[in-house]
Amino acid sequence: MDWDKLVEAAWRARESAYAPYSKFPVGAALLAVDGRIFSGCNVENLSYGLTNCAERVAIGAAVAVGVRQFLAVAVVADTAVPIAPCGACRQVLAEFGVPLVILANRSERVEFLLEELLPRASAGILDRPE
């Protein structure tokens, strides 16, 4: 599969990043099952812990218009090696079953199954014996 369009959307979203504290802009783009693309950028806050990562902003943009099924997410940053999504974002991507994670910098692109990045994301949680 050619992920150029999705990665390109993530780079475009990165241009809108609000990252005055880290000065580390990140872009993300989610491909929904219906073919639509939803983008996100990181949105920081003076109270640093309130920062929203690009991936979670993209999920929010999609969910807010009723879209919950996805094929892949692309995440981009201008890093030496393709960026690693944080643990919180891995968990949120798992919530919506995003199967494939494409990570890119200016020169390299790598693909992972979300299951590799966050194994057993929901195993057992809320299961109760009959």
Ligand code: THU
């Ligand atoms: N960040 C993301 O938006 N996505 C990631 O996958 C990793 C980190 C943001 C959060 C913060 O605004 C900045 O990058 C530095 O951590």
